[in-house]
Amino acid sequence: MTKKKVLEHITSVGVVAVIRGNTAEEAYLMSKACIEGGLDNIELTFTTPDADQVIRRLRDEFKDRAVIGAGTVLESLTARIAILAGAEFVVSPSFEEETAKLCNLYAIPYMPGCMTLNEIKEAMKLGSDVVKLFPGSAMGADFVKAVRGPMPHVQIMPTGGVDLDNMETWLRNGCVAVGIGGNLTAPAKEGRYDLITENAARYVAKYKEVRAAL
Numbered sequence: 001m002t003k004k005k006v007l008e009h010i011t012s013v014g015v016v017a018v019i020r021g022n023t024a025e026e027a028y029l030m031s032k033a034c035i036e037g038g039l040d041n042i043e044l045t046f047t048t049p050d051a052d053q054v055i056r057r058l059r060d061e062f063k064d065r066a067v068i069g070a071g072t073v074l075e076s077l078t079a080r081i082a083i084l085a086g087a088e089f090v091v092s093p094s095f096e097e098e099t100a101k102l103c104n105l106y107a108i109p110y111m112p113g114c115m116t117l118n119e120i121k122e123a124m125k126l127g128s129d130v131v132k133l134f135p136g137s138a139m140g141a142d143f144v145k146a147v148r149g150p151m152p153h154v155q156i157m158p159t160g161g162v163d164l165d166n167m168e169t170w171l172r173n174g175c176v177a178v179g180i181g182g183n184l185t186a187p188a189k190e191g192r193y194d195l196i197t198e199n200a201a202r203y204v205a206k207y208k209e210v211r212a213a214l
Contacts, residue, residue, distance in 0.1 A: 001064060003107045006088045007129055009041065009067050010109075011155075011176045014207035016041040016091075017200065018071055018159060018181035021188075024050040030185050031058055031068075033193040037200025040066035043091050043179065047072050052085035059086035069109075076102045083108055091159075091179075093134055095119050100126035111157060115139060117147060120154060130155045130176060137161025145173040164202060168210045178207075 001009065010016060017034040019042060021027025027048045034042060040062075044055050051070065058068045069089035070082030076098040079090050083106055090103050095112040103110035104127040113134035114120045120131050133139055136158030144156050158170055159179030170178055180203055187195035 001067065001088060003109055006067055007109055010089070010130070010157075013039065013041050013204065014171075014177045014211065015039055015203045016043050016069075016157065016159075016177060016179045017184055018043045018045065018179050019048070019185065020045045020072075020181060021048045021054075024048065024054050026188060027051070027054045028057060029193050030188050030196055032061075033196035034184070034200040035062060035066050037197040038204045039184075039200035041069075041177075042066060043069050043071040043089075044087075045071040046074075046078055046082070052081050055082060055085040055087050059088075073099060075099060079103060079108075079110075091132055093132075095123045095128075097122075097126060100128060103127070113159075117151070120147065120151065120156075124154065130157050132156075132179065133158040133175075135160035136170070141166070141169045141173045141175075144170065144175055148174045164206055167203070167206055171207070171210045172214065 017039050019027050019030050031042045067088050070087040071091040073079050073090050073092045079099045079102050089109040091111045093113040100110050110128050111130045111132045112123050113132045133156050137160050155176045157177045162178045163183045184199050
């Protein structure tokens with residue numbers, strides 16, 4: 001997909017599954033379970049062993065039926081490895097200038113973690129279309145509303161602390177999407193990937209319900 005289509009898909013589905021597996025196989029199975037539940041924005045974190053191989057496997061299997069990105073990308077070398085493996089977007093826990101430049105060069109959406117207005121401003125200056133608010137639990141949904149006062153054009157996606165109960169608050173305060181990790185994939189600890197599929201379907205349905213009411 002083009003950069004424009006990737007961003008449109010992320011914001012239309014509205015939820016990004018943050019996949020952090022203990023093994024490559026576990027990460028693959030968690031990702032597949034999410035996609036089967038209709039949550040087809042996958043952020044495969046680079047704390048996962050052989051993360052680049054999992055990205056390549058998912059891209060080969062699902063092609064344009066899912067958007068597969070890379071998460072926990074700390075520097076530009078990892079970003080390049082992810083892009084070569086087929087990552088369609090790159091997410092970092094913090095803003096990293098060289099990673100932003102690299103992603104811009106290859107027309108890959110870069111979503112860096114930011115916690116201050118200055119970090120958000122610098123990320124946007126270097127081409128970040130969507131800024132990740134991380135950790136969301138530390139800032140709270142009211143922070144998003146406050147930021148969008150002086151910067152109404154900023155597109156924010158919180159990760160960390162978002163769940164089915166508070167998702168509506170985040171979206172009503174101006175978020176374009178949300179990232180969901182442990183609350184979504186916890187059943188993998190018991191090998192219950194079917195429950196991850198059910199969770200994924202609930203998150204997608206909740207997003208559609210809230211968006212329709214806004």
